Amino acid sequence: MRQAEADLVRALPLFENVSEKHFDELMSTAFLQRFPQGVTLIREGDLPDFLHIVVEGSVELFATHDAHETALDILEPVTTFILAAVIRDEVYLKSARTLTPAQILMIPAAAVRAVFDRDAAFARALVNELAMRYRCVVRSLKNEKLRNSTERLANWILQEDAHQGGKGQIALTIDKRTLASRLGMTPENLSRNLAQLAKHGVVTSGPQFIISDVAALREFAKPNSLIDQ
Amino acid sequence: MRQAEADLVRALPLFENVSEKHFDELMSTAFLQRFPQGVTLIREGDLPDFLHIVVEGSVELFATHDAHETALDILEPVTTFILAAVIRDEVYLKSARTLTPAQILMIPAAAVRAVFDRDAAFARALVNELAMRYRCVVRSLKNEKLRNSTERLANWILQEDAHQGGKGQIALTIDKRTLASRLGMTPENLSRNLAQLAKHGVVTSGPQFIISDVAALREFAKPNSLIDQ
DNA sequence: GCCTAATATTGATGTTAATCAAGCGAGGCC
DNA sequence: GGCCTCGCTTGATTAACATCAATATTAGGC
Known part of the structure; x- marks a missing residue:
């Protein structure tokens, strides 16, 4: 990962107050991967191996049921996704695919949970992030129903x-x-x-x-x- | 609040590992209130004054737009609600009303945010709670769309x-x-x-x-x- | 520049759900 | 008991949306 991208990730509210040591710990196990367009990155029902961050390109979150599919969100850089599944170590509720060629930073889920257990600043940032995300989904639900x-x-x-x-x-x-x-x-x-x-x-x-x-x-x-x- | 109810609240995952001191701090400013059926407890668009916990009875979360209304959830004891708004100190996105006579424990929002800033165990519990809630709304959204x-x-x-x-x-x-x-x-x-x-x-x-x-x-x-x- | 394939639009039709309107039925009140 | 109210059900109609089919448009490949 080039410095420019590393800085973008470091600047995410999620990592803002995390200690240098813990941030490095997360990054040392992470890797940046390039994907072509139309690649399925994660599949609903699978257990999370990585926290994903869109660094470049765009990613669609979608879900399927009984031969139907619906898009739930479209993500642009720089955004984390499937955070809730990683934290709870429970199966993905959404699938994700690249809409364009994309670069995705992947941080092992276990590392995220480990730092979360030890770094209070990270825990606090996670609370804010999740509260914000929660509110976004509530807005989507209202948009859909009303x-x-x-x-x-x-x-x-x-x-x-x-x-x-x-x-x-x-x-x-x-x-x-x-x-x-x-x-x-x-x-x-x-x-x-x-x-x-x-x-x-x-x-x-x-x-x-x-x-x-x-x-x-x-x-x-x-x-x-x-x-x- | 009688001891039985206090114990139920204490047993919530949200407070499980919070220190006795911080829990008491929260409870000392909280109060338990009885409401008749059909009372609007909170109104979407207002700023949160309290974290609410349904201790008895049932509560409907709903939202309105352009003369339409939709129920978003129905809560039974013992459940917190409007946590995300309290954490972020942003307006409610949902309204709430009692469906039956109910007892609601109300913890001042400022106290929740204060303990959240100082108690790492509480922050971690909040992360888990919010991640769980997030996943519930995603399920609702999928249910609705699919x-x-x-x-x-x-x-x-x-x-x-x-x-x-x-x-x-x-x-x-x-x-x-x-x-x-x-x-x-x-x-x-x-x-x-x-x-x-x-x-x-x-x-x-x-x-x-x-x-x-x-x-x-x-x-x-x-x-x-x-x-x- | 032309052909092709993918994407977008338009039309016809069927399904799903909301609305409006009337009727039913159980419980409360005199 | 009779009447009223309220919640629920049923029917008819309309609106919203999906589906199927056909045509138009656009973007790439050569």
């Missing part, structure tokens, strides 16, 4: 615009079928929903979404700080 | 039966409209879904559900250890 698919899309567009700098112009970084799954709808309905949103201030041309009328879009989307963000 | 309403009901019946001792006979402890909300459907559809399940080994008479054919029900429900439990 909004229809067009509203979810409208709010995603607002959030993604903010994330891309609020220029009122979004360039898709994932393909539409992945976005559809992420938003809990079929690709067909994503198309139809985008067509619907033309009435509410969104112009689309291929992978470019332009918000032509923010007020109208917000009026329709009804963004809610207790669901979004 | 199953239709009849399947959710079928699996709820299987789980509730196990919870009530696996006698193949369930007595509803909440009314059906609450159960419907909990399962993400309308009361009307709960009725219809129960009628559907007659074909799959469930006989109902009022608030009594009898599993007449477990094999048939399991065949239909397709329980999944990565979603249920």
Whole structure:
């Protein structure tokens, strides 16, 4: 791992106050691995061997049941994932695959648990991280249960615009079928929903979404700080 | 608080290894309060003043948006709730109301954060608790996204039966409209879904559900250890 | 630049679930 | 007992969403 990447990982809130010694202990057993696009990194039901951190590229978390699949999240650098499974040493509830070529830092799960048992600062950072993650899933659940698919899309567009700098112009970084799954709808309905949103201030041309009328879009989307963000 | 209740709280995994001193510190500022049925205990959007623990009775966690409401969880003794909001000192994402007359132990949020900063055992217990909770919400999200309403009901019946001792006979402890909300459907559809399940080994008479054919029900429900439990 | 394959859109249809409306039934009250 | 209320059920209708099928569009490979 180059120094730049090491610094990024060190700067994660999760490691911020961990002692140098313990951080080195974690890193000495870790390794950085490069994966091509479309590789399954972990499979739900397996026991965790490593804590994963996306250092480069993007990763989709998804779950399957009875021949159905649903995307649960899409991760960008620098993010840890499957932390809860590692801490509890219980099977993954989600699978993960690379959406692009990616670099993943893998820290042996046993090392994470060992440092967690000895380093109070790490334990405290974990509490904060998990509390934050918990709240994110609660938001997802509310988004899913309280909004229809067009509203979810409208709010995603607002959030993604903010994330891309609020220029009122979004360039898709994932393909539409992945976005559809992420938003809990079929690709067909994503198309139809985008067509619907033309009435509410969104112009689309291929992978470019332009918000032509923010007020109208917000009026329709009804963004809610207790669901979004 | 009587000794019996104090012991129940002390026995929570969350407080298991907390020093006597710190536990007393938490309890000295806490108070036990009795609420009638139907009282709103917390409101989403408010900042947390207390960590709540259901000591007696049952509590519904729910969320609202745009004139819609959905139940997110139903809690029985002895359970903490809104822990993540307290830790992060951020607004509640859920509201809570009593479904029955209830006793709630309320620990000032500031005290929880203070002990969390000083007691490593408490921090570690919090990590475990939050990781567990996180996994529960992920299961809920998968349940919601990967199953239709009849399947959710079928699996709820299987789980509730196990919870009530696996006698193949369930007595509803909440009314059906609450159960419907909990399962993400309308009361009307709960009725219809129960009628559907007659074909799959469930006989109902009022608030009594009898599993007449477990094999048939399991065949239909397709329980999944990565979603249920 | 053209062909091909993958991706996206559009249309038709079926399924699932919400809504609106009416009816049933058990328990409480006079 | 009769009536009322409330919770539940049943039916009819509509809305949301998935699925299947066909067509259009785009991006790569040569």
